[in-house]
Amino acid sequence: MRFFENIKLENFRNFNNYYLSFNQKCNVFYGLNGSGKTNILEAISLFEKGRGIRKDRYENMINKNQNSNFFKVISTFVSANNKIDLELKSELKDNRYKKIIKVNKSISIENYNYFENLFSLIWFLPEMERIFLQSPSVRRNFLDRLVYNTDKSYVKLLRKYNNRIIERKNLLYKEKPDAEWINKIEFDIVDLGILIYKKREEYINSLNNELKNLNLTKENFFKIKLNIKDSFINKIDNKDNLEDMYFKQLSHNRNEDMISGGCKIGPHRSDILGRDLIKNFSLDLFSTGQQKTFILQIILAHCNILIKSFNLQPIVFFDEVCSHLDDKNRAILLELIETLNVQIFLTGTDNNSFSFLSTNANYCCIE
Amino acid sequence: MSNLEIDSLINEISKLPGFGRKSAQRITLFLLKNKSKALVPLIEKLKTANDKIINCEICFNIDTVTPCSLCESNKRDHLTICVVEDISDLWTLERIGFYKGLYHILGGNLSAVNGIGIDDLSINKLINRVKDNNIKEVILALSTNMEGQTTSHVIADKLKSLDVEVSKLAQGVPIGGEFQYLDENTISTAFQSRKSIL
Ligand SMILES: Nc1ncnc2c1ncn2[C@@H]1O[C@H](COP(=O)(O)OP(=O)(O)OP(=O)(O)O)[C@@H](O)[C@H]1O
Ligand SMILES: [Mg+2]
Ligand SMILES: [Zn+2]
Numbered sequence: 001m002r003f004f005e006n007i008k009l010e011n012f013r014n015f016n017n018y019y020l021s022f023n024q025k026c027n028v029f030y031g032l033n034g035s036g037k038t039n040i041l042e043a044i045s046l047f048e049k050g051r052g053i054r055k056d057r058y059e060n061m062i063n064k065n066q067n068s069n070f071f072k073v074i075s076t077f078v079s080a081n082n083k084i085d086l087e088l089k090s091e092l093k094d095n096r097y098k099k100i101i102k103v104n105k106s107i108s109i110e111n112y113n114y115f116e117n118l119f120s121l122i123w124f125l126p127e128m129e130r131i132f133l134q135s136p137s138v139r140r141n142f143l144d145r146l147v148y149n150t151d152k153s154y155v156k157l158l159r160k161y162n163n164r165i166i167e168r169k170n171l172l173y174k175e176k177p178d179a180e181w182i183n184k185i186e187f188d189i190v191d192l193g194i195l196i197y198k199k200r201e202e203y204i205n206s207l208n209n210e211l212k213n214l215n216l217t218k219e220n221f222f223k224i225k226l227n228i229k230d231s232f233i234n235k236i237d238n239k240d241n242l243e244d245m246y247f248k249q250l251s252h253n254r255n256e257d258m259i260s261g262g263c264k265i266g267p268h269r270s271d272i273l274g275r276d277l278i279k280n281f282s283l284d285l286f287s288t289g290q291q292k293t294f295i296l297q298i299i300l301a302h303c304n305i306l307i308k309s310f311n312l313q314p315i316v317f318f319d320e321v322c323s324h325l326d327d328k329n330r331a332i333l334l335e336l337i338e339t340l341n342v343q344i345f346l347t348g349t350d351n352n353s354f355s356f357l358s359t360n361a362n363y364c365c366i367e
Numbered sequence: 368m369s370n371l372e373i374d375s376l377i378n379e380i381s382k383l384p385g386f387g388r389k390s391a392q393r394i395t396l397f398l399l400k401n402k403s404k405a406l407v408p409l410i411e412k413l414k415t416a417n418d419k420i421i422n423c424e425i426c427f428n429i430d431t432v433t434p435c436s437l438c439e440s441n442k443r444d445h446l447t448i449c450v451v452e453d454i455s456d457l458w459t460l461e462r463i464g465f466y467k468g469l470y471h472i473l474g475g476n477l478s479a480v481n482g483i484g485i486d487d488l489s490i491n492k493l494i495n496r497v498k499d500n501n502i503k504e505v506i507l508a509l510s511t512n513m514e515g516q517t518t519s520h521v522i523a524d525k526l527k528s529l530d531v532e533v534s535k536l537a538q539g540v541p542i543g544g545e546f547q548y549l550d551e552n553t554i555s556t557a558f559q560s561r562k563s564i565l
Contacts, residue, residue, distance in 0.1 A: 163513065170479035178485045180524035181477060184517050 002079045002118050002313035003343040004044060010072040011063040013039040023362035024078070026337050026344050030351040031366035037347040040366070041123070041317045043073045044345070046088055046099060048121050049155065053317070058090045058097035079118050079313075086115070120149040120306055122299055123317035129292045129324070132284040136271035143272050146302055147203045150310050154199060161192040165263050172258040182254075189266065190246045196267040197233055204228060204272075206309065210301035215335070221328065223277040224294055232265035289324035296332040303342055318346045322353040330356050337361075373399075425496065427472035427489055429454060437470060444468045446503040450493065450522065452476060452510065460508075463551045466558065468506070471496065476514035477521060490522060497531055504532040506561060523564050534561040 006021040014036045029037040038053075042061070045052040062071045070090045077084040087102040103111035131142055148154045168185045171177045208225050228234075232249065236242060246265075253264050263269075274283040274294065283294055303314040316336065325333075337344055337357065348354060351363055373395065381391035398406040422428070423435035426448075430436055437443065447468030451457055452475060460466050473488050485491065497505060505526060509515040523533045537560040 160513065167479045167517075174479075174484065178521070180521045181485065181517070184520045184524070188513075188517070 001341050001343075002077065003315065005076040005078050005083070007040065007043060008072075008074040009040070009043055010074075011066050011068045012043055012071040012073060013061055013063060014065075015039065016063060016066055020364055021362075022343070022345075023360075024343055026357060026361040027346070028351065028354050028357070028361050028363045029345065029347045029366050030349065030354070030363065033349060035366040037366050038319055041319055041345060041347065044075070044315075045121055045123070045317070046073060047075065047077075047086060047101065047115075049116070049152075053123050053125065053319075058099060062090060077115065077118070084115055116152055117312070119313040119315050120310075121315050121317070122146075122149060122302060122306075124295060124299060124319065124321060125317075126320045126323070128295055129288055131295065132274065132286075132291055136269075139272040140268075140270060143200060143203070146207070146298075147199055149302065149306060149312070149314075150203060151199070157192060157195055157199070161189070161196055161266075162268070164188045164192060165266070165268060168263060169257070169261060172254060186247060186250045189250060189263075190243055193246065193266045194242060197230075197270075200228060200267065200270070206305055207298065207301055210304050211297060214297060214301055214304075222290070222293065222297065224274050224283065224297060225277055226272055226274040226298075228270050229273050230267070230270040232269070233267075289326060289329070292324045293326075293328050293332070296329055300332050300336055300340075303336065303340055307340065307342075313343075314340075315343045316345070318344065320348060321346055322348040322350075325353070325356075333357075426470045427454075427474065427492075428457060428470060442467070446501065447506065448493070448497070448502055448504070449506040449508055451508050452515070456508065459554070463554055465555050468504075473509070473518070476509060476512075476518040478514050485521075488518075490525070493522065494525055494529075497526060497529055502531055504534065506558075507533065507535045507564075519564075532563060534563050536561050 001024055003024040004022055005024075006019065009015040009018040012018075014034075018036075020040065029040060031037055042052045042054055042056075051058070058071075062068065069092065072090075073086075073088040075086045075088075077086055085102075085104050087105075089100050089102075091098050091100050100107060101112060103115045128142070131138055144154070144158060164185055168182065168189065171182050171185060204226055211224055211226075214221070232246070233242075236245060249265055250263075257263050275281065276283065276286070283291065286294070299316065303316065306312045306314045318333070321333070333346075334356070336342055346354065351365070354361065354363075377388070377391045377395045380386055380394055381388050383391075386394075398409065419431045420429050421431070421433055423430055423438055424433045425438045426435065428435045428437060432439075444467050448471050449460065449466060449468055450471045450473055451460070452473050454472055457470050457472065460470075471489065471493050473490070473493075475483055475488055477483055477485070477488065493505075496502065505522075507519040507522060509519050519535055523535075526533050536557040
């Protein structure tokens with residue numbers, strides 16, 4: 001079992017100097033709107049690469065009511081018998097805020113890589129209830145985040161791919177792009193694009209497999225299956241000469257892409273759709289509460305995958321999870337909390353709405 | 368000298384690579400306190416540099432003559448060209464001293480985002496140089512980052528139709544601009560185990 005044991009916030013958001021200790025299984029933060037519950041989740045999420053659950057700028061995280069120009073988050077991460085000291089600090093350099101993470105008092109990249117590969121953060125935010133109603137990019141990001149959970153290097157792949165797409169766009173604007181140059185960029189796009197397609201497909205397959213086997217038979221759960229919708233890759237039956245066809249299609253689209261300023265084909269245009277196999281409905285046709293169940297089922301299946309196939313410790317945030325909590329949704333949460341070895345953080349305004357949890361949850365009143 | 372003049376001197380020095388405001392102040396004060404010992408000789412050296420140092424019209428190295436003394440030397444192998452991003456890479460290789468061919472300074476890497484295209488680098492000059500001088504081998508010693516890789520690939524592609532061996536340094540060695548931080552063994556191993564890419 002691996003988990004965050006505590007957290008100390010200095011000048012972070014609405015907190016001046018705040019300490020909380022956590023339970024290794026289930027933690028409930030309750031308190032009024034604006035008391036800082038989501039802020040605490042955000043602080044924990046900063047220990048991953050990136051700017052955390054809100055994707056906000058670091059300067060916005062510094063407490064504006066204090067006269068300070070940095071924030072600090074200190075924590076202890078427990079991994080079996082090991083305790084790992086974590087210290088995260090904002091730093092202003094060349095007029096830009098960065099974060100510096102010390103793992104066991106050292107900023108060495110080896111220490112961070114070691115720590116990073118011990119756990120994966122999964123989060124449910126209120127807006128995710130509507131994910132099947134939103135734009136494809138939201139679903140794509142959701143899927144990419146799940147893939148990233150299983151493979152931390154995936155984010156580099158995405159970054160390289162996006163970099164090549166932008167490079168191609170800039171080259172196409174030139175009057176006469178150099179032939180060898182644009183060819184090379186398109187070769188790169190094909191290589192990286194196929195890798196992304198593959199990674200996503202592999203993940204979706206294992207997720208579907210896990211969704212099928214979810215041990216949730218007591219209730220009438222949905223049998224959901226996700227699939228990738230992509231105007232390019234879906235049309236190709238024989239994947240043997242995928243590279244050739246991809247490359248040809250890119251060259252063929254140059255003119256059109258130059259005019260639109262984009263790139264018509266590729267994994268950055270994919271969408272993720274889902275169906276319930278019992279009713280045979282597309283997921284976006286279900287009610288809001290039911291759509292929440294889909295996401296919770298996906299998160300449960302995802303945690304199973306992380307534990308079973310990747311030996312990664314899932315640590316799960318459920319921000320304001322209590323709306324639309326019917327028996328089904330409660331059953332999933334209970335399955336996650338009681339059967340899986342997962343550290344969980346739940347937030348809500350009223351502690352009574354968590355009465356369905358067993359009594360050994362760690363209740364923290366945030367004020 | 369008014370404060371304004373000192374300020375503008377500090378400002379000018381702080382624009383140099385590797386200098387912040389603090390170190391620029393320190394240098395300014397030092398120069399002003401040691402006019403005859405430091406400032407005057409520096410002014411003279413800068414003036415000479417400005418008057419005499421020029422780019423080699425063949426390889427874009429800097430020297431007091433063009434073609435530069437490397438290009439003119441009869442102790443060098445005139446059938447091999449090593450392509451580097453920057454003059455500092457040439458210096459690194461010369462300091463180690465095992466490479467005996469000629470150089471070609473590219474002046475950077477291709478990057479459409481940053482507006483650096485084929486014509487902003489000395490790529491076409493390189494192609495012509497290879498054509499006109501019956502060059503037998505071109506060694507690409509550019510960065511291992513994406514831009515460097517792209518640039519290497521594009522150059523190799525453009526040389527494909529010519530009768531010339533094109534090779535790249537062994538993978539996994541950071542090169543080009545980063546050369547200076549490597550020890551001699553690493554660089555010479557990378558050189559020895561270079562791979563043909565055509
Ligand atoms: N940089 C900052 N300095 C000071 N206060 C901040 C800063 N950033 C955010 N806050 C404040 O933090 C408070 C708590 O925000 P948070 O989103 O964590 O509340 P919450 O407890 O999750 O509320 P809700 O129940 O509505 O979701 C807000 O009132 C916000 O104004
Ligand atoms: Mg909140
Ligand atoms: Zn020269």
